[in-house]
Amino acid sequence: MKKGGSVNATTWKQIGSNVKDVFRSPTFLVPVIISVILLVLFFLRRYIRWTVKCSSKNDMEGKTVVITGGNTGLGKATAYELAKRNARVIIACRNDIKGEAVARSIKIKTGNPFVYCSHLDLGNQRSIREFVQDFLSKESALHVLINNAAYLGPKATTDDGYERTFGVNYLGHFYLTYLLQDRLKKCGPSRIINIASDAIKKGKLDFDDLPLRSYDIYGAYARSKASLGMFTMEAHRRWFDDTVASYAVHPGAVCTDLLRSWPGIFGQVLRVASRILFKSPDDGCQTIVYCAVSNGLKKFSGRLFSECNVGSFPESLRDKEQCRKLWDLSLELCGLEKEPDLEDQEPELNTNHVTNQTTHTKRNSVLTTNSFSCLSQTDSSAFSVSLNDNTDNIGNPVATSSPKPVATKINKKRINRQTSLRVLNINFRSCKKTKWPQIENLITSSKPDIIIGNETWLNKDVKSSEIFPSSLFEDVFRRDRECKEGGGVLIAIKKGIICQQIYCSKNVELIAAQIDITDSKSLIIVSVYRPPS
Ligand SMILES: NC(=O)c1ccc[n+]([C@@H]2O[C@H](COP(=O)([O-])OP(=O)(O)OC[C@H]3O[C@@H](n4cnc5c(N)ncnc54)[C@H](OP(=O)(O)O)[C@@H]3O)[C@@H](O)[C@H]2O)c1
Structure with a gap:
């Protein structure tokens, strides 16, 4: 054993x-x-x-979309998807040859003839202005703006001298969106979609170190995307009232050209890994498409989306003061005038007891009634017509606030102090279809420069261009009554006059616009409707 x-x-x-x-x-x-x-x-x-596909089958016929960096990667895939849904697509990119080729191939593949390419270099503010000028002169609408282009690479500066990642990914898009805001507001409900990234979680913005002294590629990228996230929240706070919704999208890890400028061995490894592991652009663009086409997303404006689902921005980015500070800084960096903050504006307007339509500046002070009236400096032969012989007295106008101008409008001429302006003041008592010919006759016969209207009864289903010929009135600022019928105010300003909407109240039916006048203070026009109760 x-x-x-x-x-x-x-x-x-x-x-x-x-x-x-x-x-x-x-x-x-x-x-x-x-x-x-x-x-x-x-x-x-x-x-x-793993990808959640966009389940919406919505068609985009009649909708105009601008996609920055649409010549490659996610932008190209998004352009294709939206063209397939019959949108009018403008690919805004800096490589015209590539862009034209992509536009052509999308046209052929989708059968949609309305796909165009337009030159835009986000690292050059002049190029951004030229793009906007060109766009506004050629296109009458903008429903979706997709801020997609991005730079990720070694330290460099934009043509305007800003750190390139911040300058292209964030500041260029801020400037572009800002210059297009009126068109977006006019075409509301419209959407801004900022392509963010998971990197926003790591993004830190030091206002005292914009050139980013200790530069690392990922840190700079994260900072630019964090800024884009803060912009999304602030744009929502400022513009949502005007029916412009803002969304940020994290598309996931997608195999594109994004890593092309990452130098060294690490860059090589990342590029190989991205080819093996990452999603295709067709999958990566699904959430972008979802945010562009889906119904019912309005309530999620100002939020971050991924995998066709709404999420939240990291706590570190949600500081309202910081978002506001970034907005003000961005205005400054883009050479735009600082805006009065919404919260500062509201009491100013209310305390002035605005009770009726008024146009007012120190120089051009005029009160209008419920019929034609002219400004103090204007043609005294202006005639008096009112719609439906409406003799309702809607009260005496008192005064308005004078908010500061917000932005320079392009492609239009400033009027000068000697210009006569005809003002048509209408109580519409509903802009129903049956009245449209009457309104058109009124406009044709009286040739107004400014139309101030109340009791418009309009809603989002009615485009301003259906009432006012867009060849005559390009800028129609509206504050429709939401939820129920009746009420509503508008200001329509003749094509060619530099103007902008400067205020739209959330609480009362009040809207304000500004006309720039050479060598003079601006003219502020306010339209307000106070319901009888
Ligand atoms: N790929 C990913 O894994 C991933 C993940 C998260 C977020 N994202 C975001 O998704 C978006 C699309 O990126 P992508 O992955 O599709 O990268 P991409 O293929 O490199 O596309 C980037 C686009 O931006 C354009 N661009 C760069 N600098 C520009 C400038 N100065 N002016 C105008 N256009 C400029 C590029 O144009 P050129 O061809 O002329 O250079 C290109 O069309 C970016 O915002 C990116 O940050 C991507």
């Missing part, structure tokens, strides 16, 4: 050491390690590539 036992022990030892040898031998180890790596990669790839 003893002998047999010792033989057994030796055998087991031998077997043990043989097994160890097998495990240690490269012929065993190599395939095992490779299999484990492949298995990990397989699950990682599945995890990264």
Whole structure:
């Protein structure tokens, strides 16, 4: 028994050491390690590539979309998807040859002839202004603006001298959106979609270190995307009232050209890994398309989306004061005038007891009634007509506030102090379809420069261009009564006059616009309706 036992022990030892040898031998180890790596990669790839597809089948016919950086990657895939849904798509990119080729191929693939390319370099403010000028002169509408283009790479500066990642990814888009805001407001409900990234979680914005003295590629990228996130929240706060919704989208990790400028071995590794693991642009663009086309997203304006689902911005970005500070700084960096903050404006307007339509500046002070009236400096032969012989007295106008101008409008001429302005003041008592010919006759016969209207009864289903010929009145600022019928105010300003909406109240039916006058203070026009109750 003893002998047999010792033989057994030796055998087991031998077997043990043989097994160890097998495990240690490269012929065993190599395939095992490779299999484990492949298995990990397989699950990682599945995890990264997991995509929720946009379920909305909404058609975009009649909608105009601008996509920055639409010549490649996610922008190109988004342009294709939206063209497939019959949108009018403008690819805004800096490489005209590539852009034209992409526009052509999308036209052919989708059969949609309305796909165009327009030159835009977000690292050059003049190029942004020229793009906007060109766009506004050629296109009458803008429903969706997709701020997609991005730079990720070594330290560089924009043509205007700002740190390039911040300058292109954030500031360029801020400027572009700001200059297009009136068109977006006019075409509301409209949407701004800012393409963010998961990197926003790591993004820190130091207002005292804009040039980013200690530069690292990822840190700069994260900062630019964090700024874009803060812009989304602030744009929502400022513009949502005008039916412009703002969304940010994290598309996931997508295999595109984004990493092309990342230098060194690390860059090479990232590019190879992205080819193996990351999503295709067709999958990556799904949430962008979702935000562009889906119904019912209005209530999520100002939020961050990923995988066709609404999420939240990290707490670190949600400081209202910081968002406001970034907005003001951005205005300054883009050479735009600082805006009065919404919260500062509201009491100013209320305390002045605005009770009726009034146009007012120190220089051009005039009160209008419920019929034609002219400004103090204007043609005294202006005639008096009123719609439906409406003799309702809607009260005496008192005064308005004089908010500061907000932005320079382009492609139009300033009027000068000697210009006569005809003002038509209408109580519409509903702009129903049956009245449209009457309104048109009134406009044709009286040739007003400014129309101030109340009791418009308009809602979002009625475009301003259906009532006022867009060849005559390009800027129609409206504050429709929401939820129920009746009420509503508008200001329509003749094409070619530099003007902008400067205020739209949330609480009362009141809207204000400003006309710039050379060598003079601006003319502020306010239209307000106070319901009888
Ligand atoms: N890929 C991802 O994994 C990922 C993840 C999260 C977020 N994102 C975001 O998704 C968006 C699209 O990126 P992508 O992945 O599709 O990258 P991409 O293929 O590199 O596309 C970037 C686009 O931006 C354009 N661009 C760069 N600088 C510009 C400038 N100064 N002016 C105008 N256009 C400029 C590029 O034009 P050129 O061809 O002329 O350079 C290109 O069309 C970016 O905002 C990016 O941050 C991507």
